Amino acid sequence: MKNFFKEENKIIIIYVIIGFAWIYFSDRLLLVLTGDLEQFNILQSFKGAFYVLATAVLLYLLIKRYADNLKEQKSEVNSLNEELTAYNEELLAMNEELDQSLDELNELNEKFISMINLVSDLDKQNNLxxxxxxxxxxxxAVQIVPEADYGKVYLIEDGVCRFVDAVGHDIEILKNLKIDQKSLFHYDxxxxxxxxxxxxxxxxxxxxxxEGFEKALKEIKDSLFINITVNESVxxxxxxxxxxxxxxKFRDTTKKVLQSFATLASSFFAFKRFDKLQGEFTKELISSIIQILEIYDSYTKGHSENVANLAAGVAEKLGLSRKMVVDTYWAGMVHDIGKLLVPVSVLNKKGRLTEEEYQLIKKHPVWGSQALADSAVLKHISKYILYHHERWDGSGYPEGVKGDRIPLVSQIIAVADAWDAMRSERSYRKPLTKEEALAEIENNRGSQFSPEVADKFLELVSKDNFSIKNSAIDSRSSKSSLSFNEDYFEYLxxxxxxxxxxxxxxxxxIKSNQYFLDMFDYQRYEVLDRHIKDVVVPGEKSDETEKFMELVKSGERVNARSFREDSSGEKVEVSIQGFPISLARGKTGYYIIYQDISEFRDLERKYFNSQQKYRALFENEDIIIxxxxxxxxxxVDANPAAENFYGWSRTELKSKKISEINCLSPAEIKAEMENAKANNKNRFLFKHQLASGEIKEVxxxxxxxNFSEKEYLYSIVHEYNKKAARKAELVN
Structure with missing residues (x-):
């Protein structure tokens, strides 16, 4: 526009100058050319026409030049506009790519968080x-993999494929469809x-x-699958x-994610295999403890077994799992073990207890729980022992907890313990009749005892033919029942x-379980009535075995690591536990347990490798964690990307509290966290200080x-200013 006014001004100025010059000089010029008045007048008549023609030519030349300049500038403007349009389209494409990259990064973060949670919760999942x-x-898996719409998971046992669960497909139909393993693609x-x-x-x-599969399965375009293996078996x-x-369509990264899930599942199955015996223990061990207690406390003879049978019967009536019924039984057997730490003079005192003596006896649940908590075999029932004298209304001991805060097994033992105590003779009273004891349970329902547990207990003991010896836990006529006697021992x-x-x-x-036969590759008939040295002991371990035999003969326990041979002569690295037991008719025998620790070490190595893979996700220079x-x-920890961003080493970062990095005031931080909570988001806007002193919005x-039973915060940090500035630049 400025150039336009400059050109226009030039034309006007030139026109004005020529006009005034013509007016001023034309007459003088004519007088110079002629002195004849008649010729002067003739020339005077042509002067105006000449002026018009001369100025017209001049104006035409000036305007044409001006128009040519305009056309040239317009062409340049059009060309520039095309370049700007192309550049704008390029910027828009870059913007879309950056948005996509940010989305993929956020998706990766979410996957990473989910995988971390799965690994950190493996100890909890192992209880499932x-x-x-x-x-x-x-x-x-379906949640982490965005392209997956449906999914299914199977168990394969004895060559039979059984559907466990499904997402999208109809699992209720699938559960009823068991198929041969060979019906699976790539089954082995x-x-x-x-x-x-x-x-x-x-x-x-x-x-x-x-037809069932057609009804149960949704139509798909593609399926991605992997086998879960343990020790080379699917x-x-x-x-x-x-x-x-x-x-x-499935991406390459999805295949890696699925591989991680399969590794995690394989670790879980292997852990279950090696962890199973930790939750079980033998009749001989517990019986020995109870026998000592009965010698120590004249009032407990038969009491522990009675409580165990009653408690297990109630647990069955409540519909608890087989494992919980077993745990209830053993908790009943050892519920009074803490009394071994009460002075015998107090425990067997015939007169009234002093307040000090009563306070001593009230400590036996704590002492019993502490003793069991130190045992790898018994620790999972220690909490049941701690709370078995708590009352439903909170007036019990040792902690005064109430209601559902009391473990269910402890609630059951409390009723069974009270019943057997009421029905037993004491130095200060005769046993209560069945009707009197029933009335006591009924009257204390909701105060001393859990209402639900009391009701189930009353149902159990109100039967006309009820006795502790033939209660549900001891009945051999019921296939589903458990027994402390041979039925239960056989189960363990x-x-x-x-x-x-x-x-x-x-x-x-004289007896071997299937696991022993599988471990050493024998048939049952091949080992029965043979000396243990002739079955699994290699020649170089003969002297060692003789020492072990002498130990158990003298009543000692054996706990050692060594190796044994299977039927083909292959060495098997094992841990060995052995102790004497009483057989039928009072004969002495020996109980030997072999654990294949070569497989366990292989498992530890696999699990360590699995941990290393997940650690590798943390150790990166792109995502600040x-x-x-x-x-x-x-x-607690920082990764290389965090070191690069903040400018401190990992050691320096781990020496700091987050309040030393976050520059917002406590009130501002609280407000930001409350805002995130109100909007149901885990995204926060903070200001972090770097080692250089620079403040960054993030x-x-x-x-x-969860790591090692403690909860931590896993935080991913993005530089907020850089991203915002990049977006603003692209938009402008």
Whole structure:
């Protein structure tokens, strides 16, 4: 526009100058050319026409030049506009790529958090049964993998594939469809596989089941699956599916994620195998403890076994799991073990107890719980012992807890303990009749006893033919019941995840469990009535075995690590536990437990490798990660990306509290956290100080995770200013 006015001014000025010059000089010029008045007048008449023609030519030339300049400038402007348009389109494309990268980064963060949670919760998941664990694993996998619409997970036992859970597909139908393992694609192979027909070869399924599968399975376009293996054996499979109408497809990163899930599942199954015996213990061990207690306390003879039988019967009536019924039984057997620390003069005093003596006796639940908590075998029932004298209304001891804060097993033992005490003779009173004891339980329902437990107990003992000896726990006529006697002992013996043999006084095998046979590759008939040295002891371990035999003969326990041989002569690294037991008719025998620690060490190595993989996700230079103790605010760990961003070394970062890095005031931090909580988000906007003193605005994504039974905050940090400035630049 400025150039336009400059050109216009030039034309006007030139026109004005020529006009005035013509007016001023034309007459003088004519007088110079002629002195004749007539010629002067003639020329005067042509002067105006000449002026018009001259100025017209001049104006034409000036205007044409001006117009040519305009055309040239317009062409340049159009060209520049095209360049700007192309540049703008390029910026928009870059913006989309950056947004996509940010989305992928956030997605990666979420996957990383989920995988960290899975690993940190493995100890909790190990308490689940196989079905619960696999269901949890499948749901996590479908949640973490965005392209997966459906999924299913199976258990494979004795060559039979059983559906455990499904997402999207109809699991209720699938649960009733058991198929041969060979009906699965790649059923005995390692690796990650894809198929357009689920992970099942439907052509190999019997026709009677095909209709069920058609009803149960949603239509898919692709399936990604992997086998779950333990010691080279396939024990299950996890499969993810993409819906038929979806445009998504499985990415390479998804295959790595699924591999991690399979590794996690394999670790879980292996842990379950080696952890099983930790939750079980033998009749002989507990019986020996109870016998000592009965000698010590004249009033407890038969009491512990009575309480155990009653408690287990109530647990069955409450519909508790088989394991919980077993735990209830053993908790009843040892509930008074803390009395071994009460002076015998107080425990067996016939007169009234003093207040000081009564306070001593009230400590026996604490002492008993502490004793059991130190045992790897018994620690899981120690809490039941601690609370078995608590009352429903909170007036019990030792802690005065009430209601559902009292463990259910402790609630059960409290009723069974009170009943047997009422029905037993004491130095200061005769036993109560059955009717009197029933009335006491009824009257204290809701005050001393849990209402639900009291009701089930009353149902159990109100039967006309009821007696402790033939209660549900001891009944051999019921297949579902448990027994302290041979039925229960057989259950522990066969279900143990260790190789167990029972030897006679000559150290000949009179009983072996299946795990022992599998461990050393024998058939049962091949080992019965043979000396233990002739079955599993290699020649170089003969002297060692003789020493072990002498120890158990003298009543000592054996606890050692060594190696033994299987039927083919292959060495098996084992831990060995042995102790004497009483057999029928008072004969002495020996109980020997073998644990295959070579497999356990292999498991530890695999689990360590698995941990290393997840550690590798943390150790990166792209995503800034801090692990923070929420109780103290201490930075527990920081990764290389955090070192690069903040300018401090990992050691320096770990020496700081987050309050030394976050520049917001406590009030501002609280307001930001409350805002995040109100909006149900774990995203915070903070200001962090760097080692250089520079202040950076940051976005922090925090989520709690568990490590070693303690909760920490896992925080991903993004530089807020850089991202905001980049977006603003792209928009402008």
């Amino acid at each position: 049964d196989q079905v619960e664990f696999l269901s949890h694993l499948l749901k996590q 192979e390692k690796g990650i596989f894809t198929s357009e027909q689920y992970s099942i070869n439907l052509d190999k399924i019997p026709r009677k089941h095909q 024990v299950g499979r996890i499969s993810l599916d993409i819906a038929a109408e979806s445009s998504a 013996f066969e279900e143990s995840a260790e190789g167990i043999v029972v030897l006679d006084s000559e150290f000949r095998i 801090l692990i923070i103790d929420p109780e103290t605010g201490q930075v 976005e922090v994504y925090s989520q709690p995770i």
